[in-house]
Amino acid sequence: MAAADLAKKGVSPDCAQEMITKKRRRDEQSSMLGAADVLAAHAQQQITDVDSVLLKHARKMWTTLAEQTQSQTRLIVSAVEARAAKRLKAKDEEIERIRSMNWALEERLRNLFMEAQMWRDVAQSHEATANVLRGDLQRALDVQAVHGGGSGHGQEDDAESCCWGENQVPVCPEEEVGTPVVEERHATGAGRCKGCREGAAVVLLLPCRHLCVCAPCAAVAQACPVCGSAKNGSVCVNFS
Incomplete structure (x- = not known):
């Protein structure tokens, strides 16, 4: 039909055939270009989909890692707090024991001081009595001598x-x-x-x-x- 149209327009059959061949080539090239564009667009969409999947997976992985890190951190903090509380309790008990020992030592020192004071008073009393007896004895000896x-x-x-x-x-x-x-x-x-x-x-x-x-x-x-x-x-x- 295209050759008949060209013949009506006064185009020779050879030229018409050549023109038809060129047009077919251009159509084929256009079809090839269209398919390439479709393939390129499809490839780009696949790349975008893959990137989206990778990004989603990466986000999920980072979220999981963050949760695991927080869980491990909480466990570590709990263990450290428990150990610190245990050591603080031991220190408190040691402080209380030392305070009790200090109180007992202070009470013992007070008792020893009072006992020493009592014995000092007794010694002074005995010394005074001994002096009196010594004087009386000396007077008795003097009287006997006289x-x-x-x-x-x-x-x-x-x-x-x-x-x-x-x-x-x-x-x-x-x-x-x-x-x-x-x-x-x-x-x-x-x-x-x-x-x-x-x-x-x-x-x-x-x-x-x-x-x-x-x-x-x-x-x-x-x-x-x-x-x-x-x-x-x-x-x-x-x-x-």
Whole structure:
């Protein structure tokens, strides 16, 4: 039909055939170009789809990794907090134990201080008593040295040291203060024992401070044979 149209227009058959061939080639080229464009568009769409799938997968993967990281972080933080709480509890218990020990040591120190103060007071009291006894003993020795061999004076001197009151106990009438008794001297230089009348009076009775009995009599005596005061102690005197 195209050749007939060309013939009507005065185109020779050869030229018409050539023109038809060229037109067919152009149509084929156009068809090929259209198919290439379709293929290119399809390839581009596939690339876009693949990129979208990869991006979606990457996002999902990053989300999963982030969740796993957060979970592991929470586990680590929980473990660290538990360990820290355990160590803090142990430290608190140790601090409480040390505080209790310090309190016990402070209480012990207070008790020791009070005990030391008490013993210091006792020592001072004993020292004062020893000084008084030392002075009384020295005066008794001086009196015995001055009145050596005299009669009645020793009994009067003993009566000066008498402690009356609740310490007094009954004595025999012949041993009461004021009864004239001739004091005998022992070979050691001390007076005769007021208990057995044989031994030397070398023991000072307390609290009346009478130097009037020998050691055996002092061991069994309950009261001073001079003043009748109850005995609560004694001191042995060395005359050598």
